[in-house]
Structure formats: structure tokens, C-alpha cells
Amino acid sequence: MTSSARLPPGGGGIGVGDEPAEPEEPEPLDAPRAADAALVKRPIGAGPTGRRPAAAVPRPAARAVPRSRAAVLTVALAVALLAAAVLAAGVGAYHLSPGDVLSSAAHRLRLGGDGLGRVGESVLWNVRLPRVVLALLVGASLGCAGALMQGVFGNPLAEPGVIGISMGAAVGAVAAIALGIDVFGNWTVSAFAFVSGLATVLLVYALSRSGGRTEVVTLILTGIAVNAFAGALIGLFIFFADNAQVTQITFWQLGSLSQATWPKVLAVLPCAAVGLAVAPLYARKLDLLALGERPARHLGVDVERLRIALVLVVALLTAAAVAVAGVITFVGLLVPHLLRMAAGPGHRFLIPGSALGGALVLVVADLAARTVAEPAELPLGVLTALVGSPFFFWLLRRTRRRQGGWA
């Protein structure tokens, strides 16, 4: 373990040579002792120093804090997401106030409120809302996929974009566009993205693991290789595509939601919904996987099956996102990371939290992409990369400093 380049976020190198000095042991707190004495069956280790065994039981203090923080964060994220969605649905060339948006929604749900007139209704329901909903689905998928992938690899730098899964999925989608394949109708691009995304996850997984662990350097280098190869394949498809297809493909590579329509929403919905619904069921097992593969197995986790299931879920979520929005990187890296810093690494919060956070980030990012350079529109993928890359730099530097270099 000693010279490994494994990176625990916010926690310091584990098993790295620079062991912290034995800290002074504080006297156990007195307050909870009476209650706890009953729990501690056999007080062993009233050692030679005569010190009483530490009977302060950690549970109330140690666990309650992250729990409640997680609850507060979940509510805050949900409220922020709702607010951002209402705002994003209103802002644009044809301006609608949040009040208009809410009243139109209430009207449609037959809860009272007034419609907005023909143009307003059309802008809101046929242009803005599909886009907001799509941003939400794509963001949730990417955030969730990032959290899962970091858990499976036991490595906080794993992210669908960084290690090439997004590009891999894009190859399938681009192939479908360039070759004009239409076998599954509306779902063709999604299906192709899924298959090639899945193949890429399996490839990266096989290439970057040795001895049951994934070294950071191997993972990143594998990502570079995979990204290069996928880029070459995409280049090849562009070479053979006609002009209209090239435009469509380029748009893909930059990542954008500007062609959002309800049918597109429907095309990703099954993938994203299944992935998002299934992911939280693995939270507890992912926690155990943090101990390593063997210890997880010793605690009853069928590691092989867990891994295969999660790789499928990650491919599903990434494919869903890539199929409609192209390659959007760093959301899956940034969101789980920030949440882990804020509320601890427990996956029971991290997985749904990352889905919420990812959705929030992408709704806001898409709003920014539409509005900062009005009337032009920035590609969304470019925007997330602009913000995300410096964060990635910082993460690399931080982990590097902690370990004293990349062995």
C-alpha cells in the first residue's frame, strides 16, 4: 500500500509513507459515560497506565453531524434546483418572469393561474421547458455517473469525461449520425452511444486495474489513450460525413442542449430514469468497497457482480447524457467532489446528492451558455470545461502535494 498513488480526497494519503505522528490522546469525555457504561459489555484494556478504557461512544456526536448536514444539503439542493429551473424557463430573448412561468404551469395542471397567450405558451412549453428538463436529466445522469464511477474505481479522479467514457459513447453516436443509421428510430443514437460507452467502460476498467486496484496514473493515462483513440474514430467519421452531418457532429463534440425537443427528452428518459433509480440501491455496498475488494467481500459483498452492475449503470447514464447533449465534461468530477467535502463520503447521500447537484449545475450552466453572449450561444460543453478544468488542476496539485509527487 505504501507507495501507492491512491488519492483520498480531503483525507490525506492513506498508507503513504509520511505517517502523522502519534497524536496526544485526549482524556475521554465524561458526559456520555453513564449511559454508555451499560453498552460496553467488557471493558478490556484498563491497561498498565491505569487509564480507564475510553468509554465515550462515538455514535451521537460523530454520526449525527454529517447526517443532518446531508439532510440540509439535500433540501437546499432541491430548492435551488427548482428555483434555477423556473428562472431558466423564463430567461431568454422572449422574457417571462418566474411568476408567469409558475402561473402557466399551474394553469396547465388545472390548479388555477392563467395561460400566457399563444406566443408565451409556445416559447415556454415547446422551447424552454424541454431544454430545462433535458439539462436536468443530463446533469443528474452525469453527476450520478461520476459519483458511481469514483466509488467503483475507489478513486476520486475517475469521471466519465476524464477517463474517456464520454468520448467512447460519442463514437457510437457519431457513427450513427455519420452513417445515417436509423434502425431504432428515435432511440438509435442513444442505443449506439450506450453500446460504445459500455465497451469503453469495460476497456478502461480492464486496462487500468492491476492487482485489484486502480492507480491514479494508470487511470489518467488510460483516459488519454482512450480519448485519443475515440477522437481519431470521430475524426474518421467526420471525414466520411457530408456537410449537414459534419455540422451535426461538431455540435456534438462541443456539447450543447440547443436542439432540445420533447422527443429528445423522451429518448433519454428511459436510460436516465433506470440509471438514476437503480444507482442509490448500491450506496451501502459502495461504502464497503472503499475498504478494498477483499475486505468488501469479507463483509458479504459479491464484488464481481457489484462491479458489473455498476459499470452497466454508469454506461447507461453516460450514454443517456452523451446521446442528447454531446460530450460535457467535469460535471461528474466536480459535483461529487464538492459534496464529499461538504457532507462526507457516505454514498447514501453522495449518489442522490450528486444527481441533484449535477442537475443544478447543468441547468445553471445552460442558462449561462444561453445568456452570457446573447444573442449568440456558447456551447455548453465548452463552458463546463472552462470552469471544470481549473478545478481539475487544483485537485491534481492538491493530491500531488499530499503525496509528495507521483511515485
Place this chain on the structure above:
Amino acid sequence: MIRTLLGARRDRRPPEPLPAGGTAAEARGLVVRLGGRTVLDGVALTATAGRLTALVGPNGAGKSTLLAALAGDLAPEAGEVLVRGRNVAGWAPAELAMRRSVLPQSASLAFPFPVGDVVRMGRAPWSGTPAEDADDEAVAWALAATETAEFAGRPFAELSGGERARVALARVLAQRAGLLLLDEPTAALDLRHQELVLRLARERAAAGDAVVVVLHDLGLAAAYADEVTVLDGGRVAASGPPAEVFDCALLSEVYRHPVEVLAHPRTDALLVVPRREP
């Protein structure tokens, strides 16, 4: 259908308590090859409820491999490992986890969980069973027993090597499986905590668990083990109570270094020391 797909618990049967003297695990004629090298060659071992068995031997003798085979981590080339009378490969992971716990040689953690959560992970096999109600008590006891309760709220990554080793042990104790397989639990520990850990292991044996411990310190093995199995080059060189097994000639040959076995002048306990020329 979805439940089976997700690997959800089929009928996980909690184990029957093992009667004192019952066999918790057994290796018969075990042959293990790793990377073309025969690491274990016809090894037999029995882990008995209520007894502490020490595995000793020089580096590379196959102690950890034997422990891993008992844990069900390795597929043997020949021979078999039985846990509670059933082939270890025949148990579902979730069922096996209720019957045996394993302390690995080194503890690592990919994400900065606090110590209390790490120990609580030991309770995972019991989630959804009636034993779940004992979670809090088991965790509190394990933390107190290993003297780690005071840093239960700190991230695991901030601990020193010795503290981590004790936290890992606490997790294994919290699991409360009837068979404890401990791979060098004392390696990173100071004298006081070495004694603490082995006292704990003894105590678990006295409470009816079967305990198998890989040890390097022959003095500790002599002091705490009911039985000692000496491995040498993948074979069992000797097996039995420490007083019978720890013999100058045998140990000197196995370790290829002269070894003396003495009685403590005051307590008559066995002392095993390498002979050093002045």
C-alpha cells in the same frame, strides 16, 4: 426478478451458534499455487470454537496464503476448505460474512470516512436480520475494546499506522462472526497494544469463537495460543500446543537461525528468543 438481479439477499440464514469444541473451519490437503509457485503443499488446519490457533513461520512460508484460503479468497489447486462443514466456495458471500471475519494485513480506505463509520461497516453482514438491533452495542464495544473510541469522529486517513490497525481490528470485532482470521494483527503496534490485541483475541476464543492468528512474534504465540501451527516452505512443520511445538531444534531449523526456548525464571512461561553471540 429485480431483487435477484441486484444481488439482493435471497434467504440469508443466520448461523447457528457453534458448540464449544466444534469445528468452525477446516483445511484438508490444501495445495495452492500462485504465479506458478506452489505456496501451500498439502496443508491441514482446523480452527476450533473456543481455541486460539497461531500460524507462525518464516517469511514466505505461506501463512497469509493459508489464511486467505481459509477466508475463501483463493481457489485451491487441490484439497478443500470447509467453513461450518460446507465448502467455502459454496457459501454466498453474504452468508459467509456472517460466519467468518478477516483482518487484512494492511488497512486502506479509498475515501475519508470517519473511524466510527469504518467500524460500523463491520455490521454490514447483519443488515436486515434481527442481529441488526445489536449494531450500536457491537460498534461501541469494539471501539472501546480496541481503545479507539476516542478518535471515532476523526477521518481514518488522519490516523497513524498503529491506530489504523486497531480500527481495522475493531471493524472485524464488530462483525461478530464466529470465526476470526487475523493476519498479523500486531505488526504495526507497540508493546502495550500488542498485548491488548492478543488479550482480546484470547477473550474472543474464551467466549466461544474460533480464532486463527498469523504471528511473527513467537513469544506472543507461546503466551497466548492454545495451538500453534508452524509452516515452513508451504508445509506444516509442526502442530500442537506451544509447549510441545516450540522446540529449539525444530525452530532453529525452520527459521535457519539458532533459537532458544526458555522458561521464564519467575512464571515458568515459555520464552522464545533468537540466540545472539556476544
